[in-house]
Every structure is written in C-alpha cells, then in structure tokens.
Amino acid sequence: MKKFLKRLSLFCLPLVILSYPIDRCISINLEKSNGYAMKEYEPWRDLVHGKVNSDIAIYGSSRAWVMADPQLLSDTLGLPAYNLGVDGYTFGMEYCSHRLLLDRNRQPKLIVQILDPHTLTYRDDLYNPDQFLPFLLWDREFISATSGRTGYNLLDKYVPLIRYYGKLGAIKEAFRISRGQPNPVERKHGFQSSDRNWMGDFEKVKKNFHRQIITIDSRVVQQFNDFLSECRLKGIKVVFVFAPEYIKGQSFTKNRAEVMELYRDIAIKNKIPFYDYSQDSLSMDQSNFYNVSHMNSKGAKKFSSDLAHRLKMESDFKILFGN
C-alpha cells in the first residue's frame, strides 16, 4: 500500500508542481482578451488590477453596459467615469464588482446605480460562466459571488487548472493572445453601445409574450440595503436611475408598479435621488431602442447626455462637480 501511494504521489508530483504555473499562464493571457466571454474581461480585469480608479462608477446589468456612456458623463461632469455593468446579472453580481472596486481601487465619489425590473431578484445559475475563469482561483470575492450558484464547484475554485477542464475555447483564446494576435478594444471604460436597429416584429412578440412577474428576493434586498449603508458610511454618493425602457414593453412586467414602488421607497428611506425615465420622452420613441429594454447607440447617446446634465444640476452633488 505504501509503495502504491508513493508511486501515485510521484506520478502526481509533476502535475501538482506544474498545474499552478500553467493555470497562471492561461489565466494571465486569457484575461487580456477583449472579445472572449462576451467581452466581459475588460471591466473585471480593471477591477481586479486596480485600474478602474474613477470618481464615478456606473453599476447595473446589460442595460447599464450598453446605455450609460462614461465618456459623456466624464466630459460633462469633469470627473473620470467607468461603466461596470454586468450582462445577465442582478444586484448580487453587481455587489461583487462593488467589493472589488472598494478593495482594489480608489474609492469612487458617486455611484450611478442603473436599475431595471430584475435588479433585486436572484438567479441561481451562472450566466456566461467563462467570464470568471481567469479570476476565480483562490479569489475570495469571485468565490463568494459564484457560490450557491450552479456552474463552478469547489474544486474549480481551489484546485489549479480544474476549471479549465473541457474549456478548449478559453485555452485556445489564451494561446492566441499569447502569440500577440489581434485583440481590438471592444468596451471603452466598460461601455459599448450597439448600432443595432429594432429587432423583430414588436406586435408579434407582444402577442406571444407571457407577462412576467418579478419575484423580489429578500436576501438581495438586504444586500442592497447593506450596500447603501456602506456607501453612506464611506461618504459615497449614490443615485438611482431607472433607465429608459420602451413604453410598449413596460406592460410585459405584470407587477412593474409594485417593483417601482419598492425602488422609490428605498430611495426615499436612504435620501437618494431617483431618476425614473419610464415616462420620459426617450422611452416613447422606438427608434431609440433595439429591443424593449436596451437602447441603441442613438438612444444611449441621448440618455447619457440627459443623465449627465441631470447629475450636474442635482443639488446633492454640486460639491462633487464643483459648480
């Protein structure tokens, strides 16, 4: 038995010794990729390596990612801004960005929290799990953000190389990047607008669409409240923005009024300005959108300009922008 274990250990020794350097080698190259994992590496990479360092941080889901242009905000407000929108996730994952931002970057002065009907819901699966690949090993923020969700197990998080099992695409991409092949920048400070026009026949979609009921998750609400308290303690200003949503699509959510009421209550309770664009003229014009909840580049530009001006005029933030 001892001999067997000795030989087995001897066989495994090179694997153990080499697994970490190989893992690092893949991860370091992979995280440089701007196109893989649906273009999510750039903001994660900047967060992890302390390169966000902006006074204005924009939080939210894909709606934030494609609609809030940090450059426009920056130009108008005179402070550097960064868009940390994470596609497909609700506040649970946004909180991971927040933790990384506070721990590894300069503290922002203002957080623009872009809300959508799903912000305070919870999803137990990991959408686009490849976005966490290069960062997951031994990183407590990513481990905590991905725990309790299907997608990665403990071995993936603590044993080098295991999470690359069967990830041929990721390994190929890392290899491609290591050879210095083209890697164009896709998102600028986390933002990327879309030139797409309205997709599909709205009336047809409406006919086949079953109205959804948003289920608010009390754990996420608690986390959201904790986040707001933390911001207050650290002197970080927060603003809620319910970004434009195409007016005819707003009826797709059955309990939308109830969800909006909750956002309003939280805003009032925490004395946070709340800009609701639901009834804004931007939400009325279909040509600003490529689907009911996402604006195209034309719409995003209009929305970002308007948001920048509103922020500039906001009395609470005058001290930030020096006007």
Place this chain on the structure above:
Amino acid sequence: MLFNSAGFAIFLPVVFALYWGLSRKSLKLQNGLLLAASYYFYACWDWRFLFVLIFSTLLDYYTGIRIENALKTNHRRFWLWLSIIINAGFLGVFKYYNFFADSFAEASSHLGLSIHPKLLEIVLPVGISFYTFHGLSYVIDIHKSRIRAERNFVDYSLFVSFFPLLVAGPIERATHLLPQLKEKRPFDQAKATDGLRQILWGFFKKVVIADNCAHFANLLFDTHSHSGGSTLVLGAMLFAIQIYGDFSGYSDIALGTARLFGIDLLRNFSHPYFSRNIAEFWRRWHISLSSWFRDYLYIPLGGSKGGTWQKIRNVFIIFLVSGFWHGANWTFIVWGLLHAIYMMPSVLLNRNRRHMEIVAQHRSLPNVPEILSMAVTFSLVCFAWIFFRAENLSHALDYISRMCSGPMAMESTFLHSKMYPFYILIVFFFCIEWIGRRQPYAIASLFLSNVTLRWGFYYLLLAIILVFAALNQQFIYFQF
C-alpha cells in the same frame, strides 16, 4: 453521481482511503463499508429509488433461500417463478407499462376502437434493468443448483449493489462475484495500478471521444433534414463511435474502480469494431448482457441444438428481447430485429463460431479480406445504430431516406480545418485500440517496459482530457 463528476472525484478517494485504511483487516467491515458507499452513491440520484433497490435485493435474497430449502420440485419452481414474476413486474411497471398501454391504444384505434389508457407519470429508477438481471441470474442459478443461496445479507446486497456496476453494469453473475466478496482481499499494488490505468483510459474514451462525437451526432440526428447523404453517413458513424466510447468507457471506469478495491468484474467489451462478422461483434459487444441472454434464454430455449427453424426462432427471440431490454420503443425492437437478420448467414451456414480470436492475432496489420469484412460489419452495425439513436421509427426512416437521397457532398462544416483535431483524436483512439486489441483494455500493457514512455503517455492522456473534454454529456446506458 456520475463517474465524470466532481462529486465522484471526492467520493472515490474517500471510500478508497476508508476501505484500505480503516477496514482492511476485517472482511465484514470492508463489505459493510462498500455497501454503505454503494447505497450513498445510488441515493445521490434519488434517495427514493433506494427503496426499489432494497426491495428487489430482499426479494431475491429471500426467494434464493426458499428455493434452496424447498424439498419438492414444485416448491422450488414456485419460489423461482415468484421471483421472476415480481422482478419482471417491476421492470414492466417502471419501464414498459406506458409503451404497452400506448401501443394497445394505437392498435385499437386501427380497429376503430377509441381507448384512452391511463399512463403512469413515473421516473425509471436508474440501473433497474441491470440490478434486476443480477437478481434473476442469482435465483435461476440457485434453482439450477449451480450455486448455493447466500445467507449473509450484507454480502448478497453488495453483490447486487456494488457501486461501480450498479447503474450500468457489467451484469455480474453470482458465481463470479460472490466468491470474491467472501474472500479476504489484501491490497494488491499491481491490481490497483492497473485499475487506475483502466480508469484513465475509460475517461479518455468517455469525455474526449464519446462526448465530442455526441456533440456532432446529436446535431446531425436533430437536424438531419438539412443535411446531405455523406454527412448523415458520417453522423451514423459518429454515433457508433460515441456509443462505443461512452459505454465501453463507462465499463472501463467501472472495472478499474472495482480493481481499486481488489475486485474483478466481468469484461464487457473486447474491441467490437474490429469484428469480422456480426456473430463476432456480439461476442465482443456488451459481453455481460450477451452472455446473460445466451445462458438464461437462448440455451433454455434449446440453443442451436434443435433443427434449423428452432435455431432461427431462438436467434430472433434473443435479439428481439435484447432490443426490448434497451428500452420501450419500437426503434430498439427494430434494432434487435436487424441484428437477428444480420446473424442469419452465420447461423444458417453454421459459421457463427468463426473468428474466435481477435483479428490479426499474430500479425501487426490485417490483410485485405479482414479489412473488407471489418468494414462490412462496421457498416451494418452503423446502419442498425440509426434505429437505436432515433427518437422513433419515422425519425429513423426519414434519416435513412435522406441519407440515401440527399445531396452526397459532405457539408463544409465537417471539412473545416477546425474539425481536424477532432478527427486526429478519433484516429489516435482507434490506433491505440488496434495496438492493444489483444489486451483486456487497450492500454493495459502499452509501454509497460519503459516507465518514462508509459508515464509520458499517461500525462499526454491527462492533457488531452483536460483540453478536449466535452462537457455535460450523460452516459447513454444510464437510461436503460
């Protein structure tokens, strides 16, 4: 708990350590631990299935003793048939009830009768076909006085439920496994090393070969109406490779795992795609099931001892039952029927005992007639697999008609340079299988004389598994 899951990667070392660390001095403890581990392993699917497994175990344990104790032949027969009927009843309810009810309703509708049978909404317990056959062979063997009834309930339960073979075989015989469970099992380094080697090869077959083939085979079977003839031929071949890699890979992992605990299981595959006729194919494919049907159905029916018609009848019965064992679907029955037809030339010409040795036993390469006969056999098998894979008969017939009538040019997707690594892996796999065709499994003695080459080869396999593993594919035979 799947063999290719993180759970199993933790479960196996823990059980191994407890087995050899804490309980190696006591056979009772070893068997008790293996039984507990096996029940835990099974409960990971659905703990409710444990009741079915335990009931089936109790039934055969009890009837086995009653058969042995019975003084009159009638009583022995009564207990045997009781066990057979209840076991078959369980299979019937869980696996076949809906099929029969549906088929009956459909047949009635052809006669102008409208019948709406009540269908059961039940899930098939994993491995029920396998452990039911374990139990059946046990009681039949006692009835035939081939073995004595087992009095130790733990040992008998372990025979039925030993986790490596519990959910997809090999279908063990009491005459082979029970004596091993009754003997002291000291640690055997060579056996354990061999077990690990077989597990490694099994994983390679499953996660690299089978799961990658599955991706393309599923694509082609699901969207066959968009593909041309040669592409669909490729689809059928890929499914043939998939099912072989999947099931023989599973069997290798099962056999290797059992060897880690000092237990030898029956061999289930012996390079079936190197067969030169269908009879040889069936001596090399799912051996434990084929031999089960031979010993408990074909021979009791008279085997090949009667006249020609009896032989033909028995072959058809065997293959129809074998097809039906795989699932309650007409596709499996047609698959069995096709194999029965394929067997006819060998049966009628009394040539089914030809090719008992592996092809090119004493040479490195096959000759031209051998290559041709292997190609013909493989083609026939691939054709039958279309029925096995299809959702229903019309899907299979549609696939075949499209295969014969659609445009013959291969789709560009399958000729793209991105596919080359995949094809190279398949060629590599068959080359290794060919080199190791005289061994119990392909890499059993590969580079045995040179430790550097041997370990280098294992590292290469591990690297290929890490990089090329395809994810999220179940084992095909778990559904049976």
